[in-house]
Amino acid sequence: MTVEAVDLGRHPDQPVSPADARSTRTVGWFGATALLPMVAAHVVGASVVDPVLDPISWYAFVPGGGELILAGGLVLAVLGLLLTVRMYRAGLAAGPVPAVAMILFAVAMVLVGAFPTDPPDLETPASMSAVIHRVSAAGAFCVLPLVGLSIERTIQQPRSALPQGLRAAARALGTVVALFLVVHLSLVFFADSGIVAFGLIERIGFVIMIAYLFLIAATIDREGLDGAAGTPGAGPTPALSGPRSAGPVV
Template sequence: MSALLVDPRTDADSSVLAPAPTSSPAGISPVPADRVRAGRCVRLVSLLSAAALVPMIIAHIVGATVVDPLTDPISWYAFVPGGAAMIIAGGGLLALLGVLITIRMYRGRLVSGPLPAVAMAVFSTAMITVGAFPTDPPHAAPTAGAMVHRVAAGVAFAVLPLVGLMISASLTEPRTTLPRRLRRSACLLAGLVGAFLAIHLPLAFAGSGIAAFGFLERAGFVIMIGYLFLLGATIDQESSPQLASPLRRC
């Protein structure tokens, strides 16, 4: 009889009137990465990476008759008309992107301490250094400036995996699967960079090089941009105030 006195509408509406939880309860599975929406950091990566590609595309078009994209490094575009300015512009835009990503990940409380900021500062400085110190012209004797250029390019790739690992390690209860994907991608990127340097450096010191160096270098920059997208998506989804996760100090 008492069951007949219960208004089913009141029972149904009680869940609507109840306050929404501010964080995921323990035991809730993380949201799959393919179900999250692009946020501000992803839009920044989209805008600045696209802007950085424009001068590089122009350099490829201008230097199409003198630089072979399969075998020659990107830095040889510095010796075509306007190519040096194109390289500086592209590197500068990626350096700016590194600064903005740093601000976003600290503002979102995804990291703490100086190490993530130092790693991203090294990345941004390396991207500027690549343009400021051009490599040697083809078949020229090696110079100190060219060595600085090559070291800066390698360092830019090497520090990015560290940032991803620090972010993923700081999240003890991630709300999405993005931190796990970021951790795996960071390990993969670190492995690829290590394997490339292990093969390329001995050949470079011997006066030789990888036959398809130009293609591998360009593929590496595409991978870098993709990794920055993943980094930005993780920052967007895990730093939301309503979806914040407990933070461990880096």
């Protein structure tokens, strides 16, 4: 009769099973749902708004466009709050910074849709609604890197390369944020940024935002699998070197 050691842990390189990818699926569904009204806005405003030159916010002046922008923002706001709850439950977030950052992101997404920017032909200084809209849009990009960096610092023994990728992506997103700040802060007081292909840059930034939320969700799924056992982010469970209580293997 011999007793075999049994490894109850997950190998660091073992792929995540579909059952473990809950947060990633959530971002997939919510991200697609958020993109639908944006795509619809592009369709209804195709003859008015140039997607390469004009900002997304100008769809607010197309019939139904304002409601579509608000719907997309609300979906992303709910998604941000869901990810906040899951990152704390998985033990991958500690302290108030991740929660405050993601709540600010959610509020910013709502404000972007609730307060439209000024019409494109308005030559007077920006209205209060336009200021709130533009500062909120820039703020949403500013806080997301903080969420990723906070999660990455919490993980002491990563199972995968996702935390490292999250840190690298946070730095890359920080570069995008710097560009966004230059653009949107200039738009606070001026109707035209003067930047060539500004609309295209803004749309690429929106896609990057969704991709970054995907990365956060994947990190929650991959690195927080032991959260219920009280050992989140601690790497795979060590193999057992003693006999199992279920009895020996003959």
